[in-house]
Amino acid sequence: MAGELPTASPALIAQLRQVPLFSELADEDIARIARQSRERALARGEVLFQRGDTPRGFFCVLRGQVKLAFSSAQGNEKVVEVIGAGQSFGEAVMFMERPYPVFAEALVDSTLLAIGHDAILGQLDEDPRFARKLLAGLSIRLHSLVRDVETYTLRSSTQRVIGYLLQQTPEDVDSGECRIGLPTSKQVIASRLNLTPETLSRIFHDLADSGLITVAGRHITLHDLRRLRAHEG
Numbered sequence: 001m002a003g004e005l006p007t008a009s010p011a012l013i014a015q016l017r018q019v020p021l022f023s024e025l026a027d028e029d030i031a032r033i034a035r036q037s038r039e040r041a042l043a044r045g046e047v048l049f050q051r052g053d054t055p056r057g058f059f060c061v062l063r064g065q066v067k068l069a070f071s072s073a074q075g076n077e078k079v080v081e082v083i084g085a086g087q088s089f090g091e092a093v094m095f096m097e098r099p100y101p102v103f104a105e106a107l108v109d110s111t112l113l114a115i116g117h118d119a120i121l122g123q124l125d126e127d128p129r130f131a132r133k134l135l136a137g138l139s140i141r142l143h144s145l146v147r148d149v150e151t152y153t154l155r156s157s158t159q160r161v162i163g164y165l166l167q168q169t170p171e172d173v174d175s176g177e178c179r180i181g182l183p184t185s186k187q188v189i190a191s192r193l194n195l196t197p198e199t200l201s202r203i204f205h206d207l208a209d210s211g212l213i214t215v216a217g218r219h220i221t222l223h224d225l226r227r228l229r230a231h232e233g
Helices: 009-015 027-035 091-096 117-126 128-154 156-166 185-192 196-209 225-233
Strands: 037-042 047-049 057-063 066-072 077-084 103-106 109-116 177-182 213-216 219-222
Touching: 009 027, 009 057, 009 196, 027 037, 027 117, 037 066, 037 177, 057 066, 057 117, 077 185, 077 219, 091 128, 109 117, 117 128, 156 177, 156 196, 156 225, 185 196
Parallel strands: none
Antiparallel strands: 037 109, 047 103, 057 109, 066 077, 066 103, 177 219, 213 219
16 A cells, blocks of 8 residues: 655665666665655556556656556557666656656556655755756657667567567677576567567567577577677668
């Protein structure tokens, strides 16, 4: 059940420090924000807000996953982004004071921190570094959206899938074989890559036939990272 946080525990401060927006703030500043925030538990499939709702702040994911998506007039769902632990969302809409352009739904049981508008305005008034950090975070999100547009317009469906698989590999692995776990369902991944589930399954099958991957449910073995990067283009 949601409720105000009377104190900010060291564990919560440590979690919020992992959010890029807060990484350079002092512990006491993070604690102040946490005390003016509310913890919110979401069950899998529960909707946090609907498209068209009025924002009153933004959110940090403490545990779990939340998808941001919208539905077309034909009823098809397009996943815009999947937000995981340590990430935030809703900052830009909060400042625009316009309705949410997407809906937010928990993909698994999740815990969020709802950070109110007033808490952020107070921090902006007191710490110019926070304003710079906020702008940097919004800029990163904008660049990500630009990359998405580039990917959808200039890359084939197979290149999109390979690029997504390579994004899931550890940073310190650049060659050889690697086993990864898909962070969410194949249906959500397909929508995120602007593909149908059937197209995603076909591409997985083709890559497996080529000896590049082996699929076992949500676990995928990438047999040759260098060959995959060559196919990514």
